[in-house]
Amino acid sequence: MYPFQPTWSTTRINLLQRCPRAFVLRYGLAKLSKNHPQGQLLSEVFQIQTPWILMHQTIRTVLLDYVEDHQIGTVWSHELLSIRFRRDYFKAIAERNQRVERLQKYGLAASFFHTIQPEEHLIKMGIESCIGILLNSVFQGLLSNGSIERMEANQFTRIRNIRMYCAPDLLHRSSKGLTIIKFQLYGKISRSKRIQQASLLQSYGNDNSEVIQFCLQRRKWNVHKTIPIARQRKQASGLVVLDL
Structure with a gap:
């Protein structure tokens, strides 16, 4: 959920978003600020991710759903898996864009975030990765x-x-x-x-x-x-x- 990756940033907002060791700090700050008039905005900022990270988060979600269904006897075809991945990735992008739009209404995120569209090559990569582990x-x-x-x-x-x-x-x-x-x-x-x-x-x-x-x-x-x-x-x- 919170990716391991080397982090070097001159902006605190980027560091808090990307650093895996900031997991508790992110949610601690959001909790402390929940009673502030704009406290919810801080929580929104921490949930905004790049299309690349959203693709990997979707891989994890789809694989976990696949395993749960497999345990009760429902085995997905590769076609169904592809449909599920595409749907979940589109949903993740839409939710991200909604958060960006809410922040932009307050004029707080214009220099950091913008709305995006689903990228077909990332969808293809995600589907291939999911199918690849099922064949392992x-x-x-x-x-x-x-x-x-x-x-x-x-x-x-x-x-x-x-x-x-x-x-x-x-x-x-x-x-x-x-x-x-x-x-x-x-x-x-x-x-x-x-x-x-x-x-x-x-x-x-x-x-x-x-x-x-x-x-x-x-x-x-x-x-x-x-x-x-x-x-x-x-x-x-x-x-x-x-x-x-």
């Missing part, structure tokens, strides 16, 4: 064995008595145990950062839980399976403590 043998194996539970971004865990918002996308349960699944949609990340992410994700399961990260890069999916060990978990949680 690891993903197919998860769908065909055991049960899968959808996770929401606001579901938290606790590490060293710290409330952590780093939820996986799916939890898979089978005779082999609990598997934690995460879609990494914003390109390649280093091995060390991937292990750090897996170590934090594992806190949603147990010390024996396997973490599977599906990483999308140039419309191709790479699969990384990890069972973090105690040293890696301690190192990752230590970085969280240092960041407070």
